[in-house]
Amino acid sequence: MLRGNPSFGNISVKQFGVIETLTAITRGPISQPSRARTFNQMAAEALAAVPSITPDEARRRLEQDPNTLVIDVRDAADIAQTGTVPGAVNLSLGALTYLADNEVPEDWRDPRLADRSRPIITTCILGPMGALGGKLLHDMGFSNVQILKGGVQAWIDAGLPVTDNRVG
Incomplete structure (x- = not known):
């Protein structure tokens, strides 16, 4: 899936025009930075922009629609400590951007x-990183995104099962 990854692959990003595109973007007019926001403020903005779903609603959704994709945006090492929603895939927040x-x-x-x-x-462990991931997808044009309210911890607190600490 990640053949040609600019960090690890043997394919130059230049051949895809990425450098040229980024250069053109950065050479545009310099504007004043928008107001600085903290992580919690950005998470709150994401939660306001993207619908949330409770753990029980998410469980029902997964039962009714097996095409539903659960994305845990944490790093694999963090997921290994707690497990995650069964069937979830691990696409870290940083990797999700591309x-x-x-x-x-x-x-x-x-x-x-x-x-x-x-x-x-x-999702993530408590919800804020999952909210940022949901907002990222929403902003990229995904039309059916929801954020797991309270994250994997809320899922666990609701008595729902978690994986044995491995994800796909």
């Missing part, structure tokens, strides 16, 4: 994110 981007080379993208209308639930 795995869901239609403008990067196709072999860098995650094929599970090809359908912008696919039902998606984003």
Whole structure:
């Protein structure tokens, strides 16, 4: 899936025009930075922009629609400590920025994110990073994104099962 990753692969990002595109963007007019926001403020803005779903609602959604994709945006090492929602995939927040981007080379993208209308639930341990992931997908044109309210911890607190600490 990540053949040609600019950090690890043997394919130069220049051959895809990425450098040229980024250079053109950065050479545009310099504007004043918008107001600085904290992580919690950005998470609150994301929660206001993207619908949330409770753990029990998410469980029902997964039972009713097996096409629903749960994305845990934490790093794999963090997921290994707690487990996650059964069937969830691990697409870290940093990787999600290009795995869901239609403008990067196709072999860098995650094929599970090809359908912008696919039902998606984003999560992390407590919810804020999952909210940022949900907002990122929403801003990229995904039309059916929800954030797991309270994250995996709320899922656990609701008595729902978690994985044995491995994700796909």
